[in-house]
Amino acid sequence: MEPQKHDIVALEAVARRPTSTSSCRPTSSCRPILSPPLMPMTVLERRGSYLLLMAAGTNTRTSMVRLHRNVVFVVERQNWVDAAHNAAFLPADVVLSTPVGRELTTWAAPMLEASKELCMPALLSLKLFWLALRTTTIASLSGVQALGSTFMEEGTNSLISNNGRSSNVNGGASGNGNNNST
DSSP states (O other), X not given: OOOOTTOXXXXXXXXXXXXXXXXXXXXXXXXXXXXXXXXXXXXEEEETTXXXXXXXXXXXXXXXXXXXXXXXXXXXXXXXXXXXXXXXXHHHHHHHTSHHHHHHHHHHHHHHHHHHHHHHHHHHHHHHHHHHHHHHHHHHHHHHHHHHHHHHHXXXXXXXXXXXXXXXXXXXXXXXXXXXXX
16 A cells, blocks of 8 residues: 555564664664654655655654655555544543543443343344345446436437338338339
């Protein structure tokens, strides 16, 4: 997948060096730009085959680096559906990350699991109904399209022919090309 602006990317295996065998280790005076090799980075800009990437470092420091697009792979691509989903669940995530929310989660987990098991047949039936409705709608639209094209073809053919015989340009009716008048 080609990286685009605002994608989350990480380094490919060919661009990563294991920190255990690297000559530049985080504990020495030489510090690598991208500390964990699989650190997620955001694509800020794309120019030709090069990408400007921003990586959130330690201590709220950010670093920017320009890399070739072949040394990264796309981890996540945000679209408007993902953004709406994240915005909808943000309040619940905030509440459930507190100690009271975690306690509530452990207390309510068995009841939620049981209610999920009870609702599963209804949800599967609804999904089956939706798929049947969608298939019926697609088949109906295909039939209407075929019927419409048949009517258009028949209408065009009826303008050209007259009672199964083709019209003569000279004004006379001819069945098989003979102009015998009796």
